[in-house]
Amino acid sequence: MTDTGPGPQRVVHFVLPGEVDDPAAPSGGNTYDRRVCRGLPAAGWRVRSHAVHGRWPRPDPAARGGLARCLAALPDGAPVLLDGLVACGVPEVIAPEAERLRIAVLVHLPLADETGLDPGVAGDLDARERRTLHAARAVVATSRWAARRLVARHGLAADRVHVATPGADPxxxxxxxxGATRLLCVASVVPRKGHGRLMDALAAVADLPWSCDCVGGVRADPDLVGQLRSKASELGLGDRMRFVGPRAGAELAARYAAADLLVLASHAETYGMVVTEALARGIPVLATAVDGVPEAVGRAPDGSVPGLLVPSDDPAALAGALREWLGDPAARRRLKISARGRRAMLEGWETTSHRLARVLERLRCEPRTTG
Structure with a gap:
């Protein structure tokens, strides 16, 4: 990503993962970063983006050095927004620069919340994240749930943690x-997204008609898709659960247009941008009620919930909700009406950018000395 154009005089340096523009590595975090880069100029901020390559949040020495050189080249007192995936694992790089730069960290997911981490690794990442966030002048979370978690988990002052939830495009x-049987799961193929337990739930309703397209790129573990396909074969699902890889633009829009229900079986989810992407199209949602997902699902103007939220720790609940959706036309009608009501209430990306701009303005006006 490059400079966004002439714009206003206020400048923010946005430090991003190197894969942010890679179409083969779509993620909610990358989408969020791209959208605020595009939206901040209209909110009064010129964006100078710096993509740093590495295996974040656990980079090798070369990547760590590249980030250090990037920050060292920025002028004293410059407002700097760092993606948390890059910043939170390397406090030894961030903390010294926080003495002269006005640093804010954008946290998409607390590092230790990634599913499947060795407990020792999770503990180390958690401690590193704590040091980074205490060094920063401001922290931006992408949901109210995440803001509360960061304050409680890391002992941060609540007035330093701000919320800028993702927007949704009309x-x-x-x-x-x-109206019932075409299911859609949009999620990167990583353990945190729960494809395996979604498969188990679908196998439990194999006596009913359905098909499920799983859209998403493979990150970190390229063998996971093969393992999931083998499991689908063992469960006798054949080609009813299809892993179609990453999709974007018109191809992704076509998948949404054909969907009757969005399904998301995540073990952890700071917000769940695909939830609001589906609701923007009037598609009801079936999801595990983890973390920020209920916040994204929200309520329609009449107070109804535009989807089915099930406990994350109850494997049978997901299958039960699928059976309810597939077998109860009256329930489907209620959920579709609710989803259309929620659709009219969704906020756009311009709101996200203006919230972030307010954080940056506060950062710009703070005294340069740190306490």
Whole structure:
């Protein structure tokens, strides 16, 4: 990503993961970063982006050195927004620069919340994140749930932690397929997204008609898709659960247009941008009620919930909710009406950018000396 154009005089340096523009590595965090880069100029901030490559949040020495050189080249007192994936694992790089730069860290997911981490690794990442966030002048979380968690987990002052939830683009209503049986899961293929337990739930309702397209790129573990496909074969699901890889633009829009229900079986989810992407099209949601997901699902104007939220620690609940959706036309009608009501209430990305701009303005006006 490059400078966003002439713009206003206020400048923020945005330090991003190197893969942020890689179409083969789509993620909610990358989408968020791209959208605020595009939106901040209209909110009064010129963005100078710096993509740093590495295996964040656990980079090798070369990547760590590249980040250090990037920050060292920035002028004293400059407002700097760092993606938390880059910043939170390297406090030894961030803390010294925080003495002269006005640093804010954007946390998409607390590092230790990634599923499947060795307990020792999780503990180390948690301690590193704590040091980084205490060194920063401001922290931006992408949900109210995440802000509360960061304050409680790391002992941060609440007035230093701000919320800028993801926006949702207006979209046409999805016509769906037959109103029930076309299921869609949009999620990177990583353990945290819970594809395995979604598969178990689908196997439990194999006596009913359904098909499920899983859209998402493979990150960190390229063998996981093969393992999941083998499991699908063992469970007798054949080609009913399809892993179609990453999709974007018109191809992703076509998947949403054909969907009757979005399914998300995550073990952890700071917000769940795909939830609001589906609701923007009037598609109901079936999801595990983890972390910030209920916040993203929200409520329609009449107070109804536009989806089915199930406990994360109850494997049978996901299968039960699928059976309810597939077998109860009246329930489907209620959920679709609720989803269309929620659709009208969603905030756009311009709201996200303006919230972030307010954080940056506060950062710009603070005295340069740190306490």
């Amino acid at each position: 979209a046409p209503l999805a016509p769906g397929t037959d």
